[in-house]
Amino acid sequence: MSSAVDIERESSRLFSQLKNVSLRPGAKWTPDDCRVVAPYTLEINRLKKEKDAFILAHSYTNPEIMYGVADAVGDSYGLSLAASKVKQKTIIFAGVWFMAETAKIINPSKTVLIPGGRAGCTLADSMTGEDLLNFKKKHPGAPVLCYINSTADVKAQSDVCVTSANVVKIAAKMPGDKIIFVPDMLMAQNLTGMLHAQGVKKEIVYTGGSCCVHDKYITDNVKSMRDKYPGIKILIHPEASPDVCALCDYVGGTEGTLKYVAESKDKTFGLLTEIGLVNRLEHDNPDKTFIWERGTCAYMKKNTLFNTLQALTEPAERQIVTVEKKTARAALKCINKMFEMSR
Ligand code: 13P
Ligand code: SF4
Numbered sequence: 001m002s003s004a005v006d007i008e009r010e011s012s013r014l015f016s017q018l019k020n021v022s023l024r025p026g027a028k029w030t031p032d033d034c035r036v037v038a039p040y041t042l043e044i045n046r047l048k049k050e051k052d053a054f055i056l057a058h059s060y061t062n063p064e065i066m067y068g069v070a071d072a073v074g075d076s077y078g079l080s081l082a083a084s085k086v087k088q089k090t091i092i093f094a095g096v097w098f099m100a101e102t103a104k105i106i107n108p109s110k111t112v113l114i115p116g117g118r119a120g121c122t123l124a125d126s127m128t129g130e131d132l133l134n135f136k137k138k139h140p141g142a143p144v145l146c147y148i149n150s151t152a153d154v155k156a157q158s159d160v161c162v163t164s165a166n167v168v169k170i171a172a173k174m175p176g177d178k179i180i181f182v183p184d185m186l187m188a189q190n191l192t193g194m195l196h197a198q199g200v201k202k203e204i205v206y207t208g209g210s211c212c213v214h215d216k217y218i219t220d221n222v223k224s225m226r227d228k229y230p231g232i233k234i235l236i237h238p239e240a241s242p243d244v245c246a247l248c249d250y251v252g253g254t255e256g257t258l259k260y261v262a263e264s265k266d267k268t269f270g271l272l273t274e275i276g277l278v279n280r281l282e283h284d285n286p287d288k289t290f291i292w293e294r295g296t297c298a299y300m301k302k303n304t305l306f307n308t309l310q311a312l313t314e315p316a317e318r319q320i321v322t323v324e325k326k327t328a329r330a331a332l333k334c335i336n337k338m339f340e341m342s343r
Contacts, residue, residue: 047309048071053091053092055069056079056083056086057070058094058276060095060300064305066276075253081339084106090113091107092115095303096297097124103321105152108328112321114319115302115308117316121149122210123147123183123210124154127151129151132144132183132207135207145171146158147161147163152323152327156330160338170338171195171204178202186238187239190238190240191204213295213297215240217240219247222272229268233266235249236248237253237273254277257277262284267287268290271290273295274296
């Protein structure tokens with residue numbers, strides 16, 4: 001059996017080879033590219049059965065993970081639901097830390113491993129449970145919605161968890177006229193507008209940070225796409241700034257974006273989002289053209305075939321997901337409330 005060091009070395013060797021492979025779109029790999037990837041794909045799929053493991057992958061991970069070894073691919077909401085139903089002994093979560101942590105909270109009897117180790121997220125890392133406690137003191141009595149891109153500590157201090165797929169629906173159902181929303185300050189601003197558009201008036205008070213991928217988009221990105229491609233439909237994630245979202249044709253999470261494109265009669269789409277989703281859209285819609293404005297989540301890309309193999313054979317400490325019991329119990333309440341309210 002290879003040691004962790006061997007696997008890491010092999011991982012960086014393959015990763016540098018994969019850098020020369022056209023990852024966009026994954027479907028355009030050459031036979032040589034496939035020959036590089038195939039042995040690892042086959043070995044992971046064999047080991048999955050032997051070790052009784054199930055692989056969940058977010059749509060922002062690399063195509064060789066999504067298409068080669070994952071048992072389920074989806075957005076934060078879909079993957080949380082999928083995690084709750086896993087029967088196998090081990091969940092391998094190719095995503096970022098808060099996603100794997102959520103899976104562990106939802107299905108605590110499973111061993112949960114994250115190939116990329118402590119792959120962060122600028123949103124989840126923007127706020128601690130203590131920060132939220134202090135913010136709550138400034139708005140006594142206001143219910144707290146936390147975006148799923150948050151730590152277990154923040155979830156434990158919140159009333160209901162939300163994702164991009166259900167944030168408007170759940171916010172509209174919350175009692176009272178004021179809501180605390182954390183930790184995505186741009187999504188909080190978008191939420192105010194999206195609720196108003198539905199005739200729901202609520203004050204959203206917020207604190208936290210922003211997504212380092214989606215907060216980079218500016219209004220000029222939209223304008224220059226429209227100038228170059230008249231009639232283009234432009235899609236963006238609600239983690240982007242409201243002034244940019246206001247100029248787009250669709251604002252929604254990853255599953256919503258896939259659905260919009262699949263159902264649309266239009267042929268050309270502008271994407272202000274992460275490359276992994278672009279890969280999926282191109283794969284699923286070969287008759288449509290996608291114009292992409294750069295955006296890559298380095299945290300999601302930390303998951304490779306090699307560290308997936310490592311997690312399956314000899315998981316390193318940093319790949320094993322644990323959540324303190326009391327925190328997990330409180331966080332589970334807030335996640336279960338989301339499942340209940342999004343039905
Ligand atoms: P989705 O739930 O829309 O997949 O979003 C997750 C995320 O991290 C987007 O940046
Ligand atoms: Fe976090 Fe942004 Fe990466 Fe999503 S894309 S995981 S919000 S840093």
